[in-house]
Amino acid sequence: MVVKVYGPDYPSPKRALVCLIEKGVEFETVGVDLFKGEHKAPEYLKLQPFRSLPVVQDGDYTLFESRAIIRYYAEKYKDQRTELLGKTIEERGLVEQWLEVEAHNFHPPIYDLVLKIVYGPFIGLTPDPKQLKESEDKLCQVLDIYEERLSKSKYLAGDFFSLADLSHLPFTQYLVGKMGKEYLIRDRKHVSGWWDDISSRPSWKKVLELWPGLY
């Protein structure tokens, strides 16, 4: 039975998509229209009680929370294709560290910017310029730390591509798209080089081709 990923048009499910493609795992997708409120429908709530995307169905198992999903598949298929978790327990520790950095330091400000600038017009949100500036300033502080880190290390967890880098793909793609915030990446030499490297992976290019979303 093939793995099913719900909500491919949106950013968080793309974490799962790019991970599955990296690991060579077959899957199919099921569209969920957030604007029509399909994530609040009773059938969806049975799968995901918090009304967020993605959900993955894999045989009898239901998984939600994109960073749980990518960890699960990276472990399950550890010996297949790209190693995404490092080779040792210590390297895994650093992958987890930078995954948590993405989740708790990078994600909140970039999510705020994407929600208000990219999705805002579709949901009638008028962004407060002061709040936008606060989020951008917070994101800049994080990116400055990344710049320092990536001046010493090819990827975030070390000299190997990992889930920690992969987890940044879906939301960072917005920055270099229609948002007009590409300078946040390009003004930082090492972040810029890192972004070009990870975003040119065939797996990510495949995701962008098949599910272009609002990039």
Added chain:
Amino acid sequence: MGVKLYGHPMSSCTVRVMACLYEKGVEFELVPVNMFAGEQKMPDFLAKNPFGKIPVLEDGDLTIFESRAITEYISKKYHAPATDDLLRSDSPEESIAVRVWVEVESHHFQPAMSPIIFQHFVAPLQGKAPDQAIIDDHLAKLAGVLDVYEARLGKTKYLAGDFFSLADLHHFPYMFYLMKTPWAAAVTDRPRVKAWWEGMCGREAFKKVAEGMKFEK
């Protein structure tokens, strides 16, 4: 050279790691970081964690920060066959559930809880009045999350299944502080959440960390 944990015994994120170290029976040294003097923003500490936050764990050559990365590392590195695996790695179904509910705590429970704890406990220490609008807004979000937990705990004894796991452990520090606020009814009004919490409080590891958790200068 043993395990060193840089942090503070009243800090939620340090407590999360300490609870895990006690659960796994790992000997460690707690190295206090003076938060009120801003030690976490000084160059020596920034060299360990450029984000200037506690805790940081040093284990041999490895320096690792972010509490939930540290607990994951400890659970893997110090898992001995005789003790329960907090990650349930031997069972796909159980390990999926642990991973999912660890993320639920991280992305749904914590964001609802941390502004409440900050406004009630920390703001007064900084000479500010608690912002009740922020507290009320987040209590509403917390109610939504705990309703999901109440339904979940009707099917399983703990969050990920009928076994204690990292997903439950990660809740300990914020739950402990919530019970000391005027809004503990959020827990006590939900019988299964209440039973889950009271069960966890009986754990030896939790009793040990609770001794250090007081907001004092």
